Amino acid sequence: MGIKTRSLDLADRENLLAGLDGASVAFLAIAGRGAEDGRLQGLLETLGVPYTGSGVLASAVGMNKLHSKALAAAAGVRAPRGVEIAPTATADEHAVGIEQLLGLPVIVKPVNEGGSIGLQVATTMESLTTAITEHGDGGLMAEVFHPGRSVSVGVLEDPLGAIHVLPPLEAQTPNGLYSYAAKRGTAACDYHCPARVSTETLEDLRRQAAAAHCALGCYSYSRHDFIVTEAGEVLWLEVNTLPGLSRGGNLARMALADGISYEQLVTHIVRGANIDRRART
């Protein structure tokens, strides 16, 4: 494309500002807190530097699994029932409340994390109390644990707002959990694209991914994680507003299965940065 690039590190504050000076586009190949949660997007808006991906609001809401589920649910997207574990009660008290409300097993996970960090499945009151106790500071939630297939769905949106949903990708692991190690390639994981579910379920996944993308106000591209239960129910878990963009990554895998090359995918993302998204946030 004939684009001149330079890499900037968010942790290197001084060089970050100098490096952004005069940049025509900030290509956000970064994830997690401080980068995927609207803070970086806010900085770039303030500096007037166009950037790739979703704007401030969708990034902030998308990073919070409880708020994003509430918004997506309002648009008819189905998600596992879950509750926040606020630091206002003891782990024992929480465990009793969660068991009454959701039953067991549940999955305990951070509200604002990614990469399957800090996920624990609790099948007994004892393991539930331990999971809550072991978790450090920061928001925590519990959700009904639904055994099933872990499926991810990529959504591409062009600058005029036309939505294109990529073929759903299934990550198959021995215990069904798409864990940190499986994501990093250090535990067994087989990928299937399209996911090994019925045509109707594939359609349901695509419809719900598009609905969540729009309900959350995402822009340009997003990746949605689902569980397809043993009964074939499609349950939305979360959005990734800055999903991994490596050549062998999940989004690139789905794009390729749809006949979209890695170069075309990256070009789509770069072109999206030209839109003024301020009106949306």
Ligand SMILES: Nc1ncnc2c1ncn2[C@@H]1O[C@H](COP(=O)(O)OP(=O)(O)O)[C@@H](O)[C@H]1O
């Ligand atoms: N409620 C659930 N029931 C069954 N499996 C789940 C549930 N929530 C998460 N998982 C498993 O954990 C993985 C990571 O969960 P996710 O909510 O996407 O968080 P993260 O932001 O860490 O990726 C999912 O891909 C799935 O394999």
Ligand SMILES: [Mg+2]
């Ligand atoms: Mg996920």
